Amino acid sequence: KQEVTQIPAALSVPEGENLVLNCSFTDSAIYNLQWFRQDPGKGLTSLLLIQSSQREQTSGRLNASLDKSSGRSTLYIAASQPGDSATYLCAVRPTDSWGKLQFGAGTQVVVTP
Amino acid sequence: NAGVTQTPKFQVLKTGQSMTLQCAQDMNHEYMSWYRQDPGMGLRLIHYSVGAGITDQGEVPNGYNVSRSTTEDFPLRLLSAAPSQTSVYFCASSYASGSTDTQYFGPGTRLTVL
Numbered sequence: 001k002q003e004v005t006q007i008p009a010a011l012s013v014p015e016g017e018n019l020v021l022n023c024s025f026t027d028s029a030i031y032n033l034q035w036f037r038q039d040p041g042k043g044l045t046s047l048l049l050i051q052s053s054q055r056e057q058t059s060g061r062l063n064a065s066l067d068k069s070s071g072r073s074t075l076y077i078a079a080s081q082p083g084d085s086a087t088y089l090c091a092v093r094p095t096d097s098w099g100k101l102q103f104g105a106g107t108q109v110v111v112t113p
Numbered sequence: 114n115a116g117v118t119q120t121p122k123f124q125v126l127k128t129g130q131s132m133t134l135q136c137a138q139d140m141n142h143e144y145m146s147w148y149r150q151d152p153g154m155g156l157r158l159i160h161y162s163v164g165a166g167i168t169d170q171g172e173v174p175n176g177y178n179v180s181r182s183t184t185e186d187f188p189l190r191l192l193s194a195a196p197s198q199t200s201v202y203f204c205a206s207s208y209a210s211g212s213t214d215t216q217y218f219g220p221g222t223r224l225t226v227l
Contacts, residue, residue: 004155034215043117043203043218044156089155093214100146100171101216103155 002027004092006104014112019077021107023090028068030092035064035075038087038106047088048075052095080111115139119204119219126194126226134189134222136204144207144214145187149173149200150221156203162187194226 003026013019023033032051036044048057048064050073056065061078077084087108091101120135138145146161148171158171162181176198178190187206191198204219 009153032214036218041221043220044205044216046215046217049215091155100158100161101156103148103157105153105155 002030002092002094002102004090004102004104006088006090006107008107009105010108010110012110012112013080015080015082017080019075019080019084019109019111021075021077021088021090021109023073023075023104025071025073025092025102027094028071029095030068031095032093033064033066033073034091034093034101035062035073036089036091038089040086044089080109082111082113085109085111117204117206117217117219119202119222121222122220123223124225126191126224128195128226130194131190131192132194134191134202134204134224136187136189136219137185138187138204138206138217139185140206140217141184142206142208142217143184145181146171146205146216147177147179147187147189148203148205150203151200159189159202191224196226198224199226200224 005024034049035047050057050066063076066073087106089106091103117138143164147159148156150156160179162168202222205216207214207216
C-alpha cells in the first residue's frame with residue numbers, strides 16, 4: 001500500500017529564507033505528484049503538478065523536483081514571505097487509477113517577518 | 114466560473130441523524146471525488162465518480178453513500194451519523210482524460226457529530 005510522508009510536520013523560518021519541503025512515497029508506480037497549499041479553514045489550491053516522466057516543474061518562486069526511483073519530491077520556495085505561511089501537502093496519483101490521490105499529512109509553514 | 118462549491122460550510126449533527134453534503138462544479142469535469150481530512154492526517158478518499166451514473170468506493174467508504182445523476186453534482190450522504198465522522202469534508206473535480214489531472218478542491222464542509 002502506498003504511504004506518503006512529509007517531514008517535518010511544522011517549520012518556522014524568517015522572511016527571506018528559502019523554504020525546502022520534503023515528500024517521500026513508498027511505491028514508485030506513480031502517474032504524477034502534486035503539491036498543494038492549504039490556508040487555515042480553506043480548501044486546497046494546486047501549486048505544481050509533476051508528471052512521472054518529468055524531473056522538475058517551476059512556477060515563479062516555486063520549484064518542485066521529483067526522483068521517482070528513490071520515492072522523493074522536494075518543493076523549494078525561494079525568498080519566503082509572510083504570505084507563504086500555510087500548510088503544504090503533497091499527493092501522488094497511482095498509475096492504475098485516475099484521480100485517486102494519496103496524500104501526505106502536510107507541513108505547516110510559518111514565515112516570520 | 115464558480116469552480117467547485119460546497120454547502121453547507123458548517124454542520125452539527127446528533128448521533129444517528131442523516132444529512133447530505135452538497136458539491137457542485139461548473140467546469141464540465143467528468144471526475145469528482147470526496148475526501149475527509151482529520152487532524153494530523155492527510156486527506157483520505159471516501160468515494161469517487163468518473164462520470165454521471167458511475168461511482169466507486171475509495172479508501173474509507175463505510176457510512177457514506179453517493180450518487181451522480183448529473184455531471185455537475187456529486188452529493189455525499191451520511192445515513193446515520195457517528196462521532197467518528199466528525200471531520201472536514203472536501204469535494205474535488207478534474208478532467209478524466211488528457212495529459213493532466215490537476216484537481217480543483219472546494220472550500221470544505223466542517224462537520225461535527227455529537
